[in-house]
Amino acid sequence: MAIDYSLYLVTGRTQIPEGMDYLYSLEEALTGGVTVVQIREKETETNEFLEIALASKQLCDKFNVPLLINDRIDIALAVGAHGVHLGQTDMPIEVARKLLPEGSIIGISVNSVLEARDAVKRGADYIGVGAVYGTKTKALTNPLVGVTGVGPILDVLVDTNVKAVAIGGIKESNLLRVLHGSTSVLGRTLDGVAVVSDIMASEDPQTKSKALRQILDSYKLDIRPYAFSDTITAENLLDSAVDLMNALLEQNPLVHQITNNVVATQSANITLALGASPLMATAPAEAADIAKIASACLINIGTLTPETREGMLRSGFECNKLRKPVVLDPVGVGASGFRQQTVHDLIELWQPSVIKGNAGELAAMVGSCEVLSKGVDSVGSGFRDPVTFVRNMARRQRCVIVLTGETDYISDGEVVVALANGDPLLGMITGSGCITGSCIAAYCGAATNGSKALVSPTTLVGAVTGVLALTVAAEVAARRKDVQGRGTFLPALIDKLSLLREETVRNAAKIKVYGPKASFDDEE
Ligand SMILES: Nc1ncnc2c1ncn2[C@@H]1O[C@H](COP(=O)(O)OP(=O)(O)OP(=O)(O)O)[C@@H](O)[C@H]1O
Numbered sequence: 438m439a440i441d442y443s444l445y446l447v448t449g450r451t452q453i454p455e456g457m458d459y460l461y462s463l464e465e466a467l468t469g470g471v472t473v474v475q476i477r478e479k480e481t482e483t484n485e486f487l488e489i490a491l492a493s494k495q496l497c498d499k500f501n502v503p504l505l506i507n508d509r510i511d512i513a514l515a516v517g518a519h520g521v522h523l524g525q526t527d528m529p530i531e532v533a534r535k536l537l538p539e540g541s542i543i544g545i546s547v548n549s550v551l552e553a554r555d556a557v558k559r560g561a562d563y564i565g566v567g568a569v570y571g572t573k574t575k576a577l578t579n580p581l582v583g584v585t586g587v588g589p590i591l592d593v594l595v596d597t598n599v600k601a602v603a604i605g606g607i608k609e610s611n612l613l614r615v616l617h618g619s620t621s622v623l624g625r626t627l628d629g630v631a632v633v634s635d636i637m638a639s640e641d642p643q644t645k646s647k648a649l650r651q652i653l654d655s656y657k658l659d660i661r662p663y664a665f666s667d668t669i670t671a672e673n674l675l676d677s678a679v680d681l682m683n684a685l686l687e688q689n690p691l692v693h694q695i696t697n698n699v700v701a702t703q704s705a706n707i708t709l710a711l712g713a714s715p716l717m718a719t720a721p722a723e724a725a726d727i728a729k730i731a732s733a734c735l736i737n738i739g740t741l742t743p744e745t746r747e748g749m750l751r752s753g754f755e756c757n758k759l760r761k762p763v764v765l766d767p768v769g770v771g772a773s774g775f776r777q778q779t780v781h782d783l784i785e786l787w788q789p790s791v792i793k794g795n796a797g798e799l800a801a802m803v804g805s806c807e808v809l810s811k812g813v814d815s816v817g818s819g820f821r822d823p824v825t826f827v828r829n830m831a832r833r834q835r836c837v838i839v840l841t842g843e844t845d846y847i848s849d850g851e852v853v854v855a856l857a858n859g860d861p862l863l864g865m866i867t868g869s870g871c872i873t874g875s876c877i878a879a880y881c882g883a884a885t886n887g888s889k890a891l892v893s894p895t896t897l898v899g900a901v902t903g904v905l906a907l908t909v910a911a912e913v914a915a916r917r918k919d920v921q922g923r924g925t926f927l928p929a930l931i932d933k934l935s936l937l938r939e940e941t942v943r944n945a946a947k948i949k950v951y952g953p954k955a956s957f958d959d960e961e
């Protein structure tokens with residue numbers, strides 16, 4: 438039997454609101470669009486479990502929805518369920534398979550790549566990957582998998598018929614993030630999500646299930662970030678960038694920025710010089726209102742505090758809900774545990790559209806020792822193969838990655854764009870990376886107006902345009918006669934950025950595009 442795993446309900450009668458009948462709640466959830474049900478009764482005596490399972494089976498049959506039983510093979514047999522869901526310490530799959538009728542579904546919970554491999558070997562029909570988030574419904578004995586941990590487990594299923602659902606704390610507010618983030622580098626996606634308390638504890642399980650269904654169905658509209666970029670050339674990218682510069686001037690997008698207090702003023706001025714409007718606001722209480730009016734959001738952790746951290750968590754989340762681009766600048770992430778933990782928490786809660794950092798910062802984010810940092814600065818000459826590095830990171834993070842340095846490398850997980858513009862003076866002033874982030878956010882905001890995706894094909898163009906505008910303006914500013922060094926360079930940069938002309942960008946642009954398979958050493 439082919440099962441639709443998309444909205445997988447795991448029951449738990451203890452969570453049902455007071456006064457609500459279990460079978461009423463289940464029927465409402467089925468009416469709302471649940472596609473498979475697992476009965477989980479951890480504390481119930483066998484006779485009562487049997488009663489519950491029988492009644493649930495009749496109801497599920499009415500909706501033509503398969504019923505699975507958690508752990509208890511005897512109950513599954515007694516009620517003629519479609520199969521069982523097993524834990525790692527329950528009966529082995531092979532033994533359960535022998536006891537159950539032919540064609541029964543057997544699923545198993547997995548917490549790691551090793552457990553997923555074992556499940557495939559033993560012949561599981563599906564795996565439940567989790568816990569994705571912390572949850573009150575089950576005491577956690579294993580480490581959290583997290584959204585970013587699901588992808589490597591899904592890779593194990595490539596070229597098998599084994600299906601996968603994610604489980605653990607999944608609810609309406611984080612479902613989109615789970616769906617977008619839970620994709621392996623080889624492109625394997627989830628077959629469904631298991632939801633427990635968001636439906637069971639709901640006062641209106643039908644409306645709740647419909648809301649979850651709607652997110653699941655609308656996700657199909659989400660465009661893979663790296664599916665459309667194989668037609669990109671240096672020439673058409675430059676055309677797109679110039680078009681976007683003009684579009685931004687017409688749109689004058691509002692760019693919400695939570696940035697550090699070293700660069701706040703220069704970032705706001707740079708944003709104005711581009712033709713966009715800055716709004717520097719950090720309070721969590723205003724995140725939802727600002728997300729509605731802004732075209733994009735920049736999150737820069739340069740001078741992180743517990744309060745700004747909350748604002749960052751909320752703002753990115755609100756932007757994701759409205760599908761507005763979020764640019765993450767993990768400034769100095771390798772410098773402290775607080776920064777590292779915060780970046781981890783941010784990207785567990787929301788999907789960045791772009792992550793921009795210098796080599797030290799991006800290395801720290803992925804746990805690579807190839808490049809080291811000194812505070813907010815990168816040490817040494819960078820990655821040996823920056824092209825492969827950014828492409829892989831973009832695939833892993835499911836967003837556009839911008840690696841800054843003398844040459845900037847930008848990837849959507851498919852092509853890699855190298856931009857060789859800029860001036861050494863940019864590397865000598867503080868916050869040049871931070872203002873690059875502001876430019877990227879502004880152009881991504883102008884580029885993705887109205888997009889339904891969390892990361893869209895235009896995000897790459899937005900990121901390229903942001904870096905290109907700033908670095909070309911820097912070249913012109915550095916040549917201005919009155920520029921004597923770092924102090925006079927910054928105001929000249931603001932001047933030149935606001936006067937930047939299409940012709941100047943076209944003449945100065947140094948763009949190289951590496952195809953989906955090319956590495957740094959390849960000659961095009
Ligand atoms: N030597 C250089 N030559 C040309 N451009 C440069 C040079 N150094 C930096 N840039 C440009 O400056 C911008 C910022 O990059 P950089 O790597 O310096 O950021 P960063 O180290 O994060 O800066 P900060 O921490 O001060 O904000 C990029 O667009 C990059 O192209």
Ligand SMILES: Cc1ncsc1CCO
Nearest residue numbers: 697699739740813867868
């Ligand atoms: C110097 C510095 N320290 C925290 S943020 C910042 C600005 C450059 O990233």
